[in-house]
């Protein structure tokens with residue numbers, strides 16, 4: 001596919017001007033045969049294109065391989081935006097040897113030439129389909145390719161480990177001789193697993209939306225905040241000055257920065273003495289079960305209902321929020337003060353949660369599934385190192401999962417499905 005020279009209109013037609021892209025080894029030759037001059041790299045050149053017997057004004061810009069978006073020779077032709085003119089121009093390029101590009105073909109060429117990682121391509125897709133400015137901003141952050149770079153390094157270290165293990169496979173009959181130090185290997189695996197954990201969204205079901213749980217002592221204003229954040233979309237949680245109002249958890253969709261997460265209101269923690277009834281204990285336990293599968297916990301602390309020590313909560317998934325900010329000074333541990341009564345801080349809270357979830361992998365289900373696959377393999381090896389042949393095989397499977405994720409070994413049909421979601425010309 002990288003040998004093809006493809007052409008398509010990269011913009012909408014019908015406006016003042018349109019841009020046609022042509023990319024591939026034959027781009028310059030085809031443009032020349034179509035009757036256009038080929039400008040030196042990165043110099044705009046105005047020209048007349050002999051189309052349908054006339055002379056159509058246009059402007060050309062050329063980037064030479066490998067220093068172009070696609071990694072191939074790439075020429076962009078700006079011309080009047082009329083749909084008919086664009087169609088005539090594309091027809092001329094096709095007659096002179098260009099293939100009509102399919103959706104995502106340019107991005108796919110870029111991937112094939114190492115100009116773009118699959119993670120970045122997925123970020124481009126998220127940007128082009130972003131339903132709001134905030135969602136676009138969030139997707140732009142993912143374009144930095146932090147995930148791709150970090151996982152490329154992890155994958156390389158796994159390849160090195162596998163090579164060390166395989167080096168000893170020829171001496172299998174000498175049972176107590178290993179070509180590597182198992183302790184050093186486990187240490188390295190634990191380190192790699194910690195890096196993967198940083199990119200994983202904790203969720204009980206990767207295909208579903210991430211869960212964000214409001215937790216904390218009774219009367220901290222969790223239900224009032226839940227109602228304020230999910231508004232009409234929520235079931236409407238009961239709010240009252242009596243500690244222990246919420247007994248059943250409630251869940252509602254909460255849209256933050258263009259993505260939807262599930263916000264969960266849980267039963268407040270009652271003091272052990274107060275939690276006398278079995279029903280209370282059951283409610284609190286149900287809340288705790290949610291907390292273990294949540295992507296993020298918002299631990300609430302109010303001036304009139306302080307949050308105690310939170311050692312039992314997972315630090316990497318917990319944010320302390322000062323609730324009822326209108327009533328008094330916020331908890332010193334809080335990252336943000338909010339008030340359900342006045343609405344202050346609520347918008348910042350959704351931004352903060354979106355950024356926090358975004359920084360752990362963006363929740364792209366394909367990426368999360370492969371991360372989980374790699375992580376499960378490493379976890380198994382850390383529990384008990386199998387014999388060298390199985391170990392080498394497991395390391396290979398983990399290398400493959402990460403290779404798929406970053407696009408090094410992704411099967412063609414998967415790539416096809418991803419790029420088909422792009423538009424033509426991208």
Ligand SMILES: Nc1nc2c(ncn2[C@@H]2O[C@H](COP(=O)(O)OP(=O)(O)OP(=O)(O)O)[C@@H](O)[C@H]2O)c(=O)[nH]1
Nearest residue numbers: 218219220221222223224240244245246268340341
């Ligand atoms: N001034 C003020 N009062 C609030 C605010 N949020 C909640 N309250 C009040 O605090 C009391 C407790 O609110 P809830 O939302 O029921 O508290 P909760 O954390 O859900 O309590 P449990 O369900 O018992 O765990 C109610 O009387 C609310 O009106 C706030 O932002 N400002």
Ligand SMILES: [Mg+2]
Nearest residue numbers: 222223245246
């Ligand atoms: Mg409540």
